[in-house]
Amino acid sequence: MIQLAVLDMAGTTVTDDGLVERAFTAAIGAQGIDQGMPEYDRMIDYVRATMGESKITVFHALVETEDTAQQANKAFETAYASLVDEGHCSPIDGAEDAIRQLKAEGIKVCLTTGFAETTQHRILSALGWEDLADLTLCPAQAGRGRPYPDMVLKALLDLQADAVANVAVAGDTAYDMTTGIRAGAGIVAGVLTGAHGKQQLAAAGATHVLESVRDLPGLLLDRKLEK
Template sequence: MSTHTTTHPLDLVVLDMAGTTVADGGLVELAFSSAAERLGEDPAGMIGHVRATMGESKITVFRHLFGGDEERAQQANRAFEEAYGELVSQGRITPVPGAAEAIAALRDQGRTVVLTTGFARVTQDAILDVLGWRELVTLTLCPADAGGRGRPYPDMVLAAFLRTGAVDHVRQVVVAGDTSYDMLSGVRSGAGLVAGVLTGAHSTEALTAHGATHVLPSVAELPALLKESAR
């Protein structure tokens, strides 16, 4: 773990969902495969790109896969969201162990917590409902809430900064996620601490290569890290 410290109080924490606070057991890949099949496509040729771009807004992934064909990309994105929603409704997601407790601990420390996702709002809401997390955090954001651009753009992090009004400076923001794109969005936003977690898609090497200041086994370790950083 890095010994990076900050002179700013880290009072706004922006957390990714799938892979970071939510364990979905590979449902993203299953939903992508289902979406491709519904459109008569072979998912085998797409899954490599899907894995490499975990954390990116899903419509952006489909735009790349379909060569900029917007109508086809939108069809695929709708099929993906439907497939993922069906899997979620079957109860095939759970919190990452210790995630809900970590969020509660962060709030008890006086920090504002925001959950972000690359999914559409309807899917994000379905996840929140299944987990009973509607009241867990101050704000939840999807790409559409931030002008339509998801990760690796910093827009959702900056939207959290602007909408909550919790801190005065971007250096007071913490970003945590399990993908390289989460790290890039944190770095590009100017966040004071960018933490990678190893419960999801990408390795320590990938996370640090894309700007992680810290790498943690799990988001469950984050409250202790932030408590230590304040000393």
């Protein structure tokens, strides 16, 4: 029986609408790398390929020094937060109802992100979701971000699920799938509302691919009835 659902935010429960790329463009522009430059094209391709990964980890891979990575990550978080404050943030259709349905059935919910804690709380505040989930986590609170299993395992410990097999993970990227597989989650569900398509999600180990997170309660509750 699934006791805990660990859900990604941007692209899974929260619309992205290109905000990550827009914030990245602003952040890397502060380092003197602008759209149209070959270096920018290389970097944005990497950002797209690693959607779902901890953002500071992405910047570590893209720039040469720790100081530059930290500066770029700070600029990214600032730009993303500004976009959220400007109203460029909304829930995936049906996501809030899905979370409430899971909780009504006794399944605890953790919302996870690759952003910093301050940005995560900015998003939750903008949506009025401060008290929606049982737990919210970012990489710094768990140890490491995706594709490592740390956030899933911390959620299991904090919310006291009985076993990793009783955890469902849902996300829109291959990194979300890898995280769920590495954590040993019983269900690792990809959703088609974000960065990666069905083939990428399946290749990364998805046990199920859903049109949207709104379909997750049906999957988990059907499985509960089968048990």
